[in-house]
Amino acid sequence: MSRPFRLMIARRSAEALLKDEGITTLPVDPFALAASRDITIEGKPETHDGVSGMLLRHGNSFGIIYATHIASEGFQRFSVSHELGHYFLEGHIDQLLQTGVHVSHAGFVTADPYELEADHFAAGLLMPETPFRKELENHEPGLATVDALAARCITSRTATAIRYAELSRAAIAVVVSTGGVIDYCFMSDAMKTLPKLLWLRKGTRLPAGTATARLADAPDQVRAGAAVAEEADVRDWLGGTTKAAVSEESVGLGGYGKILTVLSSDVIGREEEDEAEADEDDLIERWTLRFR
Structure with a gap:
């Protein structure tokens, strides 16, 4: 298995x-x-x-x-x-x-x-x-949704963010890092549709020049729970051939010395989703005509 x-x-x-x-x-x-x-x-x-x-x-x-x-x-x-x-x-x-x-x-x-x-x-x-999906659909993609869900479920930011990436229909990538080095990364199915995707591996450095990397260079701010946000090119983080803007939101996790980063986009994966819905609509129409 x-x-x-x-x-x-x-x-x-x-x-x-x-x-x-x-x-x-x-x-x-x-x-x-x-x-x-x-x-x-x-x-x-x-x-x-x-x-x-x-x-x-x-x-x-x-x-x-x-x-x-x-x-x-x-x-x-x-x-x-x-x-x-x-x-x-x-x-x-x-x-x-x-x-x-x-x-x-x-x-x-x-x-x-x-x-x-x-x-x-x-x-x-x-x-x-089921209840988690119902709750997340009340919010726009991003770190604020993680915080709202964490408050609702009484769960940690990191555990909530991972579950969010697993269940969100939006393009989401969750990255946890320590001292400028990646601990792990979870991505939603929509984010995984990026062609020639670069999988972030444990032990690799944060992408240079990103807001998260700059925050990691200030450990006092990380421990103080500082947050940063800016728009980034998804290729800077995940490689691939698709040029698309993503929201990069990062927050220091206090005494842990870790940073939680949420990358989100309402564009990536949308084309594949629309095509799937179109195929489903076409299938329903054809079968409806057959039984009419």
């Missing part, structure tokens, strides 16, 4: 769980869900850092310990949801809890397949597709 398919299954498993629980609105409370399974939850002392959380097992009893050294309710809720992913996803308990304790690094920061599956479970749990 391919990795993308396994990650999709993880997200869908979370959404199926919500359906079984009768949960259809935002925000979703992972603490209440854990309590419904008699899973004990405790915050780890603030002086202890390095991990996002732990899942513990003693006999048939389970517990979750989550990090509190990061003062973000969204991150803490995501960490608890990540541990619930290990609890609910098939094979995780048998593989990860052989010693009774599993230490996690949530937040899309590792390539470990079990951690990634738990991350995507958490995203599906806290930001289920």
Whole structure:
């Protein structure tokens, strides 16, 4: 089974769980869900850092310990949801809890397949597709939408931005970087329509001359949560052969030392979308005539 398919299954498993629980609105409370399974939850002392959380097992009893050294309710809720992913996803308990304790690094920061599956479970749990799409359609593409969705779902900016890129019909690219070096990049399907696309890889430098690169050169501003915005040529970021303007919006993520960048366009991918809608309309018309 391919990795993308396994990650999709993880997200869908979370959404199926919500359906079984009768949960259809935002925000979703992972603490209440854990309590419904008699899973004990405790915050780890603030002086202890390095991990996002732990899942513990003693006999048939389970517990979750989550990090509190990061003062973000969204991150803490995501960490608890990540541990619930290990609890609910098939094979995780048998593989990860052989010693009774599993230490996690949530937040899309590792390539470990079990951690990634738990991350995507958490995203599906806290930001289920149907209500999330409904909410995002009330906003214009860009960083402001990420902030609005994060407030609605009580999730971190980064986790929300990643889910936004996954589900948005607009052309969106989300880039997280540290010290001028890219940590990861997620793109919407519309953005992926760019021909000869250049995939931003982990460990590569930010494109020189961009507003984000200039912000990265001022770490004090990054830690202060400074924000920058300007129009950019999509080729400067993603290469390809299509000249198109994108909105480049970046914000420092405080003590993390990271920058969240959102690239957005309401033009890229629109032609393919219009052609698909035209083909669908043509198909409907032809079949309608046939049955008339």
